[in-house]
Amino acid sequence: MKQLHVIGVSKRYSSKRGSVKALASVSCSVQQGEFVALLGPSGCGKSTLLRLVAGLSQPDDGQIEFREWVQMPKARLVFQDSALFPWMSVWENVAFGLEMEAMPVAERRERAVALLATMGMADFHQHYPHELSGGMRQRVAIARAFATEPDILLMDEPLRALDAQMRLVVQEELLALWNRQKPMVLYVTHDIEEALLLADRVLVMSGKPGKIREEVISGFHRPRDLTGRDHKNLEELKWHIWKLLESDVRGQLQSGTANTV
Amino acid sequence: MTGTKRNAFFHPERWVTVVFFGFCLLVWEVAAQSTWISTLFFPAPSTIVKTLTAMTGTGLFWLTLGTTLYRLLLGVVAGAGAGLVVGWGMGASRKARAVLDPVVAALHPMPKLAIFPIFLVILGIGEASKIALIALAAFFPMLLNTLAGVQHIEQCYWEAASNYGARGMTLLRRVIMPGSLPMAMTGLRLAFNNALVVTIAIEMLSAQDGLGAQIWMSWQTLRTEELYATLIVIGVVGMLSNAVLGRLVVWLLPWHTKA
Ligand SMILES: Nc1ncnc2c1ncn2[C@@H]1O[C@H](COP(=O)(O)OP(=O)(O)OP(=O)(O)O)[C@@H](O)[C@H]1O
Numbered sequence: 001m002k003q004l005h006v007i008g009v010s011k012r013y014s015s016k017r018g019s020v021k022a023l024a025s026v027s028c029s030v031q032q033g034e035f036v037a038l039l040g041p042s043g044c045g046k047s048t049l050l051r052l053v054a055g056l057s058q059p060d061d062g063q064i065e066f067r068e069w070v071q072m073p074k075a076r077l078v079f080q081d082s083a084l085f086p087w088m089s090v091w092e093n094v095a096f097g098l099e100m101e102a103m104p105v106a107e108r109r110e111r112a113v114a115l116l117a118t119m120g121m122a123d124f125h126q127h128y129p130h131e132l133s134g135g136m137r138q139r140v141a142i143a144r145a146f147a148t149e150p151d152i153l154l155m156d157e158p159l160r161a162l163d164a165q166m167r168l169v170v171q172e173e174l175l176a177l178w179n180r181q182k183p184m185v186l187y188v189t190h191d192i193e194e195a196l197l198l199a200d201r202v203l204v205m206s207g208k209p210g211k212i213r214e215e216v217i218s219g220f221h222r223p224r225d226l227t228g229r230d231h232k233n234l235e236e237l238k239w240h241i242w243k244l245l246e247s248d249v250r251g252q253l254q255s256g257t258a259n260t261v
Numbered sequence: 262m263t264g265t266k267r268n269a270f271f272h273p274e275r276w277v278t279v280v281f282f283g284f285c286l287l288v289w290e291v292a293a294q295s296t297w298i299s300t301l302f303f304p305a306p307s308t309i310v311k312t313l314t315a316m317t318g319t320g321l322f323w324l325t326l327g328t329t330l331y332r333l334l335l336g337v338v339a340g341a342g343a344g345l346v347v348g349w350g351m352g353a354s355r356k357a358r359a360v361l362d363p364v365v366a367a368l369h370p371m372p373k374l375a376i377f378p379i380f381l382v383i384l385g386i387g388e389a390s391k392i393a394l395i396a397l398a399a400f401f402p403m404l405l406n407t408l409a410g411v412q413h414i415e416q417c418y419w420e421a422a423s424n425y426g427a428r429g430m431t432l433l434r435r436v437i438m439p440g441s442l443p444m445a446m447t448g449l450r451l452a453f454n455n456a457l458v459v460t461i462a463i464e465m466l467s468a469q470d471g472l473g474a475q476i477w478m479s480w481q482t483l484r485t486e487e488l489y490a491t492l493i494v495i496g497v498v499g500m501l502s503n504a505v506l507g508r509l510v511v512w513l514l515p516w517h518t519k520a
């Protein structure tokens with residue numbers, strides 16, 4: 001079974017204005033085909049962890065290991081700020097990963113357009129990112145990641161800019177895509193319910209310095225009902241996680257570094 | 262699109278400009294007609310316009326204009342082209358930057374005309390030395406703006422490119438080049454204006470033909486109305502080229518919102 005192991009990873013950011021311990025000895029592991037959510041207060045190091053797994057930065061301490069993989073797995077990131085290239089049209093953005101893998105243009109265009117259609121973006125494939133709403137941009141960013149059929153899919157609050165109804169639809173689409181490709185997923189969110197409804201496991205983090213507080217198994221059967229009506233102990237789990245986060249959040253408010261949970 | 266353009270052109274503020282300059286011209290005209298000011302140095306606007314019309318009717322004028330434009334365009338294409346390539350190269354490669362940064366820092370502030378004698382020694386007194394100097398004038402603004410353009414590409418785009426597997430030439434072609442293009446286009450405008458200044462200066466300094474030479478001849482022979490007429494032509498060349506470059510930006514950068 002292919003696995004991802006994060007072993008005792010620490011990361012510190014230093015600048016002239018001081019240094020921040022973003023992650024302190026964080027360990028976790030993800031199995032092939034597993035959907036894991038990362039949940040925690042703002043600034044607890046969720047994005048930092050994803051960037052480390054993506055290889056965009058190196059840990060100060062500890063290791064990130066990919067076990068049982070014949071070659072380096074393909075890890076693709078859906079950035080928190082979408083990071084679509086403004087100079088490429090929507091479909092070119094979605095096809096970017098495929099272009100880098102030297103897929104012929106006709107084929108990658110067809111794939112990109114098809115994928116955009118499943119995200120409800122069929123009519124916009126020739127637009128440029130600045131012509132889209134925040135939620136649309138985020139959907140394009142998700143499509144860009146799925147287009148490459150990655151082994152590891154890292155998503156940093158991908159649905160943040162979507163309204164509640166659109167969110168539900170895109171969540172369903174996202175789970176459908178995941179079901180088809182079965183990459184391992186690390187999914188960052190601020191939304192306790194979303195974490196429980198999408199993921200197999202929720203890693204609850206706490207900040208200052210960032211570490212993993214507890215692992216909560218959601219354990220609802222799949223395919224999931226994303227409205228949550230069918231899941232009897234959903235409220236109980238939500239309450240449990242809220243209790244874990246509450247002191248952190250209240251602490252942040254008091255020290256004046258409040259942000260959203 | 263054209264609707265908003267029109268509105269922008271006929272903005273009420275424009276009338277302030279038009280009225281103001283109309284008034285200035287009128288005062289000038291009256292002052293010259295009544296010889297309050299020396300018509301030798303400040304010929305009446307109507308005289309200048311007459312000279313301009315007569316001038317543009319001659320084949321010689323178009324030859325002169327052609328000569329200047331030929332030098333200018335050749336210099337800009339060569340100089341700005343080289344500046345673009347070197348700018349991308351320096352932007353893409355830390356090593357290239359380390360080697361070339363001090364060279365650029367030393368050469369860039371040098372007044373280009375001061376180097377002209379050296380170019381004359383190396384390239385002779387023909388066209389080559391002139392065009393080389395014009396190219397040099399276009400080279401640095403283009404280089405510096407292109408380089409700045411690469412360095413202003415936001416961190417998240419570098420990361421996205423790297424995460425999706427962009428390396429080497431594809432990184433250059435798909436990220437570095439388009440990402441730096443908006444600032445490079447600003448560089449091209451500056452390069453063009455710089456090159457125009459140097460073209461005219463160099464023609465005044467050493468050429469037998471071209472608009473710069475014509476200005477100098479007009480001055481030497483005290484045909485000032487011809488001097489003013491030529492100045493107007495140069496102004497029009499500058500304005501037209503800026504307008505063309507502005508269209509080029511819209512055409513090359515359809516994704517650029519500020520265009
Ligand atoms: N490039 C950086 N330079 C300096 N400090 C950084 C940098 N990136 C992150 N940090 C700091 O590291 C800590 C963790 O940041 P990170 O972005 O991982 O948090 P997060 O959990 O993703 O927060 P959010 O939910 O708000 O996105 C924060 O305190 C932040 O200030």
Ligand SMILES: [Mg+2]
Binds near residue numbers: 046047048080156
């Ligand atoms: Mg983050």
